[in-house]
Amino acid sequence: MKADVLVVGSGLAGCTAAERLASRGLQVVVIEKRPHIGGNLYDGLDDNGVVIHRYGPHIFHTNEASVFHYLSRFTDWRPYEHRVLASVGGRLYPFPVNLDTLNGFFNLTLDEKEAEEFLRRKRTPLPEIRNSEDAVLARTGREICDAFFRGYTRKQWGMDLSELDAQVANRIPIRTNRDDRYFTDRFQFMPTSGFTRMIKSMLDHPRIEVIRNVDYLHERWKFKPRHIVFTGPIDAYYDFVFGRLPYRSTRFEFIHYPAVARHQAAAVINYPNDHAFTRVTEYKWLTAQQHAGTTIGLEYPGTEGEPCYPIPNSRNRLLYMKYAALASKERSVTFLGRLAEYRYYNMDQVVLRALAESDKIAALLR
Ligand SMILES: Cc1cc2nc3c(=O)[nH]c(=O)nc-3n(C[C@H](O)[C@H](O)[C@H](O)COP(=O)(O)OP(=O)(O)OC[C@H]3O[C@@H](n4cnc5c(N)ncnc54)[C@H](O)[C@@H]3O)c2cc1C
Known part of the structure; x- marks a missing residue:
């Protein structure tokens, strides 16, 4: 040819x-x-x-x-700002961690300045950031690390936070304001x-x-x-x-609800600690499709299948x-x-x- x-x-x-x-x-x-x-x-x-x-x-x-x-x-394009919630201890919190996550999780009423001070006290002082565990501990301390990051990482990557490069966790911001968008880029759209x-x-x-x-x-x-x-x-x-070359793969399970207009409170809900799946996506949030029913996708990470990450x-x-x-x-x-x-x-x-x-x-x- x-x-x-x-x-x-x-x-x-x-x-x-x-x-x-x-x-x-x-x-x-x-x-x-x-x-x-x-x-x-x-x-x-x-x-x-x-x-x-x-x-x-x-x-x-x-x-x-x-x-x-x-x-x-x-x-x-259709303007679209992505939002994710994390299900921890049966409650939903904004993710990435922000002021509302901190206040909800620690049962506090901090403002932005107080939250910065709070995190300064919570942080684990480390001489060197060697891996993703260090990257989270140095920014949030152990409670947030264990509740929001450790379990998710174990499921997603099949390894502990401490075995992953720091850059993986460093991609996720920790905020002390109320910005609950997943991305902060200038251009955020869906085709x-x-x-x-x-x-x-x-x-x-x-x-x-x-x-x-x-x-x-x-x-x-x-x-x-x-x-x-x-x-x-x-x-x-x-x-x-x-x-x-090793990859993580993902198995997707799709579930359709025929007469449910909206199934969940955000486009994506992370499950760091419960279930075998890592997250659930409800696609109508992303596509703005009008439909009497809705479909969700559950993600089960593993080693078999198409190379993903x-x-x-x-x-x-x-x-x-x-x-x-x-x-x-x-x-x-x-x-x-x-x-x-x-x-x-x-x-x-x-x-x-x-x-x-x-x-x-x-x-x-x-
Ligand atoms: C679960 C998941 C979610 C993501 N979410 C986002 C997101 O929200 N925003 C974002 O910006 N990025 C996201 N990404 C990243 C995004 O998917 C990639 O940036 C993009 O798809 C990469 O395109 P690619 O062409 O390099 O790879 P691919 O999309 O994988 O394309 C490679 C193609 O090559 C084909 N191929 C491979 N081998 C052969 C062969 N031997 N012969 C013929 N064909 C072959 C494959 O079938 C495939 O179609 C996500 C990635 C994953 C895994």
């Missing part, structure tokens, strides 16, 4: 690269091993006509105006007609051909492009020569570096996206990376 560029994977990384390269006059073929496009962004109707995100709730948020404007060519529609519109280009249900790694010999953009797992590309610790990073060293020698393959770079990327980061790499590839093939 002839193409200037073969893009392996139709997630946001692959589709951004495909769109940019086609718009520069290159002939692009996108192959996708799943029966649908969009990668983990894929959304669509369940059997009851409710829009769900098959691979977990996705919310677009960014501070990068360039990413927002780029994606705005392919979708209209009006969904992510799959947006992706479809990105691929709708006369120089892009999309082939689904093809696993590149089983049919490499069929393709002879000038350049490959590979967005699948980098260890699989190299036949696992150094061993497998790279597990960030030093051992895995060293293993990834071995693969990255092989990748750096490739002249006609670009490794792009969360699986190929073994990194947790938000959508906007993936788009930024893909825009930058597409410029390099276009210059190379000129």
Whole structure:
């Protein structure tokens, strides 16, 4: 099959690269091993006509105006600010932890200034932040750490907070004001007609051909492009020569309630300490869909299934570096996206990376 560029994977990384390269006059073929496009962004109707995100709730948020404007060519947006509650001891608290969480959990009536002082006294003084446990203890002290973080982490990652890189916990702010938004980015939106529609519109280009249900790694010999953009797992590309890169996976259980307009008090409720699932999403909060019923998604983390989250610790990073060293020698393959770079990327980061790499590839093939 002839193409200037073969893009392996139709997630946001692959589709951004495909769109940019086609718009520069290159002939692009996108192959996708799943029966649908969009990668983990894929959304669509369940059997009851409710829009769900098959691979977990996705919310677009960014501070990068360039990413927002780029994606705005392919979708209209609905403003959406995401809110999460945590169920602890049978009560619901805003999460990330904020002033209301502190007052509710400790049964206090602090104002913002008093809350700062309160946390200063609660914090565990540590000479060095070595891991996620230290990162939480140093900001909140032990009670908040154990009630809101430890159990969730054990379920989500299958390991204790102390075994995870500090950056994982540091991603979650601790607030002393009443801001209960999950994200604070400048741009927070949901695509009006969904992510799959947006992706479809990105691929709708006369120089892009999309082939689904093809696993590149089983049919490499069929393709002879000038350049490959590979967005699948980098260890699989190299036949696992150094061993497998570990991932956490997630099993989703969807439950439909036919005559319930709203099931829960927020889009997402975290269950740090109870149940085998980590969180429950009610999709109508994200999509603003009008429907007599509602569908929720429960997330059960585990090791089996599609790779979801790279597990960030030093051992895995060293293993990834071995693969990255092989990748750096490739002249006609670009490794792009969360699986190929073994990194947790938000959508906007993936788009930024893909825009930058597409410029390099276009210059190379000129
Ligand atoms: C549960 C969850 C929730 C998230 N929520 C958010 C959020 O709220 N906001 C946010 O900004 N980001 C969120 N993210 C991150 C977001 O999903 C990623 O940034 C984005 O999907 C990455 O796109 P990608 O193209 O790199 O990877 P993917 O979406 O995984 O796409 C890779 C594609 O390659 C295909 N593929 C792999 N191997 C092959 C092969 N050998 N042959 C052919 N095809 C192949 C796969 O089937 C897949 O379709 C979330 C991630 C998860 C896991």
